[in-house]
Amino acid sequence: MKNSLLLFYFMGVVFVACAQQDPQYSQYMFNQIGINPAFAGTRDVLSANLFYRNQWTGFPGAPTTEVFNMHSPLRGDHVSVGLQIVGDQIGPVGTTSILTTYAYKIKTRKGHLSFGLSAGVIDHVIDYSKIEYKDQTDPYANLGSVAKIVPTFDVGIYYYTKSFYVGYSITHINQPPYGSIKDSATGTVNALIKANQFFTLGKAWQLNENLVFRPSVLVKAVTGLPWSIDLDAGFLIRNALWLSTTLRSSGAIAFIVQYSISSRLKIGYAYDLTISDLSSYARSSHELYLGYDLNLYKTKTPSARYF
DSSP: OOHHHHHHHHTTOTTOTTSOSSOOOTTGGGOGGGTOGGGTTTTSSEEEEEEEEEOSTTSTTOOEEEEEEEEEEOTTSSEEEEEEEEEEEETTEEEEEEEEEEEEEEEOSSSEEEEEEEEEEEEEEEEGGGSOOSSTTOTTTTOOEEEEEEEEEEEEEEEEOSSEEEEEEEESTTOOEEEEEEETTTEEEEEEOOOEEEEEEEEOEEEETTEEEEEEEEEEEETTSOOEEEEEEEEEETTTEEEEEEEETTTEEEEEEEEESSSSEEEEEEEEEEOSGGGGTOOEEEEEEEEEEEOTTOOSSOOOOOO
16 A cells, blocks of 8 residues: 555545544434533433444445443532543544543523533554555555554533523644654655534424424534535424434435433434445445433433423
């Protein structure tokens, strides 16, 4: 394999250079702490979540992502904390992220305003032995597995009411470097995690006692790459069954279903259908979600809001 392609892997953009470096989630509306630390504790319960995503099924080296996160307000209603562990594998490149989160929220006239900060580390590993080399004398062919741990910091702000939310966040605000790699065509290139910006907006309208319409939008931006926009239109039926469709500007449509087994336990599934030129090689993606809420402080009305 030529060094230029190796560089492509090393930069962590083997998943086609039109996407952000952070993992992609179709069920982002149920995993907002994954993109905005200010979301921590806003549900007023201890919330624990598991995600598994298999992107571009059948495509060699396609991304797979596993996520565990939990967050909760502390007694006193202002301070919340959280923990997030993310494993992401893309071809020979694997990352494991561990982040802790602190959020502080204040009550406004109609809702709450929350400020959040996450701090943690990313363990970045590239296994050169998983790459097929046309030239066995390539200096990278005998490197084996190389790892580097770097710090990372995320910041965010989030405003919400029972039926509305808006948020803005920046992940990897310190843009941690992985190192450098030499390429015969381009020279030495520094590989780093660029800051990822996220803007979220959602609103719920109760159409009748059994039906709620909940559209939302997610905008993702990374310097030097096109913006990505997810437009979602969903319905909450009898406060238990959630059905929605998301149109993604990068060339995909997602169908999402979530069911609340009880007031504490819910399970979700997303099926992504690729509608870009990539559909000839990788037509679909699958994402599973399991969430559990625990009312630690036995509040009279835990905020089982529309979001």
